[in-house]
Amino acid sequence: MRWCTLAAAAASALSLSAQASKLTPPVLPLIVRNPYLSTWLGDAREPPWHDWPMFWTGERMGFSIMATVPDTDQVFPLLGRAHDSLELVANHVYNISFPTYLGAHYDASTTNLSYLIPAPDLSASSTPVELTISFLSPITPTSTLRQSIPASYMTVHVSGNFDVNIYVDINGQWVSGDRGSQIVWEFSEQELGTTDKGLKTWKIRRETELLLSEERDRAEWGTFYFTGPSDLGHEAGVSGRVRPRFARTGSLQNEIDHDFRGIMEEEPIFAFAKSFHLSSSKSSSKSSSDSVMFSFALIQNPVTQFASARGLTFMRPLWASWFSSVEALLDFHYLDYTTAAGLASNYSAQLAIDADRSGADDYVDIVALTARQVLGATVFSGTPEDPILFLKEISSNGNFQTIDVIFPSFPFFLYTNPRWLAYLLEPLIEHMLSGQYPNKYAMHDLGTHFPNATGHADGRDEYMPVEECGNILIMGLALVNSLIYDTSAAAGSVWSSLGSDSFDPNPSTSAFSLANLETRDGVFGLDDSWGGSTKGVRQAQKWVTKSYRLWKQWTSYLIEFSLRPHLQLSTDDFAGPLELQTNLALKGILGIKAMSQIAEAVDNQEDVKYYKNISDVYVSKWTEYGISRDGTHAKLAYHWYGSWTTLYNLYADTLLCFHLENTP
Numbered sequence: 001m002r003w004c005t006l007a008a009a010a011a012s013a014l015s016l017s018a019q020a021s022k023l024t025p026p027v028l029p030l031i032v033r034n035p036y037l038s039t040w041l042g043d044a045r046e047p048p049w050h051d052w053p054m055f056w057t058g059e060r061m062g063f064s065i066m067a068t069v070p071d072t073d074q075v076f077p078l079l080g081r082a083h084d085s086l087e088l089v090a091n092h093v094y095n096i097s098f099p100t101y102l103g104a105h106y107d108a109s110t111t112n113l114s115y116l117i118p119a120p121d122l123s124a125s126s127t128p129v130e131l132t133i134s135f136l137s138p139i140t141p142t143s144t145l146r147q148s149i150p151a152s153y154m155t156v157h158v159s160g161n162f163d164v165n166i167y168v169d170i171n172g173q174w175v176s177g178d179r180g181s182q183i184v185w186e187f188s189e190q191e192l193g194t195t196d197k198g199l200k201t202w203k204i205r206r207e208t209e210l211l212l213s214e215e216r217d218r219a220e221w222g223t224f225y226f227t228g229p230s231d232l233g234h235e236a237g238v239s240g241r242v243r244p245r246f247a248r249t250g251s252l253q254n255e256i257d258h259d260f261r262g263i264m265e266e267e268p269i270f271a272f273a274k275s276f277h278l279s280s281s282k283s284s285s286k287s288s289s290d291s292v293m294f295s296f297a298l299i300q301n302p303v304t305q306f307a308s309a310r311g312l313t314f315m316r317p318l319w320a321s322w323f324s325s326v327e328a329l330l331d332f333h334y335l336d337y338t339t340a341a342g343l344a345s346n347y348s349a350q351l352a353i354d355a356d357r358s359g360a361d362d363y364v365d366i367v368a369l370t371a372r373q374v375l376g377a378t379v380f381s382g383t384p385e386d387p388i389l390f391l392k393e394i395s396s397n398g399n400f401q402t403i404d405v406i407f408p409s410f411p412f413f414l415y416t417n418p419r420w421l422a423y424l425l426e427p428l429i430e431h432m433l434s435g436q437y438p439n440k441y442a443m444h445d446l447g448t449h450f451p452n453a454t455g456h457a458d459g460r461d462e463y464m465p466v467e468e469c470g471n472i473l474i475m476g477l478a479l480v481n482s483l484i485y486d487t488s489a490a491a492g493s494v495w496s497s498l499g500s501d502s503f504d505p506n507p508s509t510s511a512f513s514l515a516n517l518e519t520r521d522g523v524f525g526l527d528d529s530w531g532g533s534t535k536g537v538r539q540a541q542k543w544v545t546k547s548y549r550l551w552k553q554w555t556s557y558l559i560e561f562s563l564r565p566h567l568q569l570s571t572d573d574f575a576g577p578l579e580l581q582t583n584l585a586l587k588g589i590l591g592i593k594a595m596s597q598i599a600e601a602v603d604n605q606e607d608v609k610y611y612k613n614i615s616d617v618y619v620s621k622w623t624e625y626g627i628s629r630d631g632t633h634a635k636l637a638y639h640w641y642g643s644w645t646t647l648y649n650l651y652a653d654t655l656l657c658f659h660l661e662n663t664p
């Protein structure tokens with residue numbers, strides 16, 4: 001096994017991310033789990049108190065953190081602009097000061113913001129308190145169960161020899177994109193599993209939820225849960241009163257404002273505070289350490305609606321198959337921190353190793369930053385017998401399950417957990433196999449706007465037929481190839497070979513079912529192995545056989561239309577439609593070639609020979625049409641003789657090893 005123990009991995013999470021981060025990106029992920037739980041540090045090259053955190057669209061979010069030092073008048077903004085509320089108070093008795101910001105460090109799952117809180121003047125022997133706010137949105141390739149949980153962690157770590165108080169608050173912007181929305185809230189306390197500890201939780205939602213609706217790309221349905229341990233102080237009230245009172249006293253009053261109102265109507269906020277007692281009566285110079293952990297969850301049920309084979313269906317979250325209630329889910333999530341952090345740390349460490357082998361220090365940071373960004377566009381749904389991963393087209397028009405948006409992300413899924421790629425393709429295959437899409441080519445998307453996958457029964461989705469047929473055939477073969485390996489060292493993903501090699505031949509269940517989760521090394525809820533040996537061959541056969549008619553249908557379209565593509569868009573749709581695109585034709589030809597090897601998975605040798613022969617003929621013709629007369633470069637289009645293009649579609653040729661055929 002190429003991974004450290006969970007306890008050691010969790011303990012080293014802070015140091016691992018501290019060793020990374022050569023780049024200083026303008027934006028950093030903080031709490032990123034899905035398209036609606038997606039909070040980022042904007043202006044990340046500035047101190048975190050320079051502006052409010054933001055939603056992925058760039059709109060600000062109500063989320064602030066402050067610190068005070070007892071027996072002084074100093075209050076230190078750490079995240080967000082809570083100090084704006086403090087400055088409005090006339091004749092205030094506190095002094096707004098700023099800590100020393102040491103910068104941000106990150107890996108694939110964690111972003112750490114580090115500070116120094118200066119010692120009070122009366123403590124000449126004291127050194128600054130070291131404070132780190134650690135945001136963990138764990139990527140767990142061995143546990144789809146954990147990856148499906150729509151929740152993140154935030155831990156505040158402190159180390160020093162004088163006391164410090166920490167304050168955290170959120171507002172109603174976490175449950176609506178409309179600042180005028182009326183919201184309601186409640187506060188609860190509950191025991192934590194079988195421990196002698198408990199939890200405090202704020203629950204916030206719209207007063208009138210708008211099911212499966214958005215406002216400025218934010219969900220208008222669902223309940224937000226903000227949770228911390230029971231020894232915290234808590235308070236709900238007007239931002240302009242709660243924040244100054246904490247700045248003045250260093251504590252909260254454990255009171256709840258029950259006057260439900262609009263998000264920005266006497267802005268209601270929901271706050272926790274923690275006092276860290278770091279000073280020692282025996283030695284004023286002795287340093288102590290402590291921490292407090294919070295969780296943030298957005299619970300929605302249903303998560304989407306989907307035009308499935310049985311008709312338009314409200315889709316439950318995948319986690320609901322394993323947990324009997326929201327409370328059971330949140331208790332598990334909170335208690336699972338050490339395990340989740342260990343699994344995530346293992347992934348981050350391995351990703352850094354592999355990225356360094358493939359590129360350089362900058363590349364290590366680039367792939368680390370993109371990991372949460374990719375998964376932040378997705379939502380797990382379905383059942384363990386038939387899991388589904390839904391995707392929103394982020395930062396454009398919000399299309400649902402866009403094939404040419406899945407395509408640029410599929411190398412991430414092949415590396416991290418190929419079964420998640422299968423779950424992305426599954427709703428597209430199911431919908432088209434059911435006959436609800438009238439065209440012979442692969443559809444562009446499952447719906448005009450997420451979260452409504454209502455399909456395109458009129459066949460008038462965005463017109464990118466060669467692009468989408470080529471994409472899905474290439475991804476289909478890549479998925480099949482990821483299943484076929486003899487040894488763990490030969491697996492495409494480090495984590496694929498972990499777990500049992502049991503196989504369910506039942507044709508009514510997914511080839512990649514999660515019905516039999518495993519416990520390994522004392523860790524519950526782990527996936528079984530992905531492919532390998534005989535199991536991989538049988539999984540590939542089961543998966544391809546079920547939809548073989550579709551794969552052939554898409555390939556037939558490419559045979560007719562890919563060599564000389566007529567006027568249409570490619571994935572570079574910002575450039576507009578163009579006929580005879582050289583790079584687009586290449587993708588179509590690669591799709592035909594991919595089909596010859598997909599046919600190999602079901603031992604259809606007649607189709608293997610047929611599709612291979614066509615792709616060989618087409619690539620010879622493509623070279624004649626698409627390469628410049630002097631042979632130095634490819635043209636943008638066959639008939640644009642003075643043009644150039646980048647043949648990025650050759651990536652698929654390299655990934656699928658087509659260029660190595662018939663070589664020694």
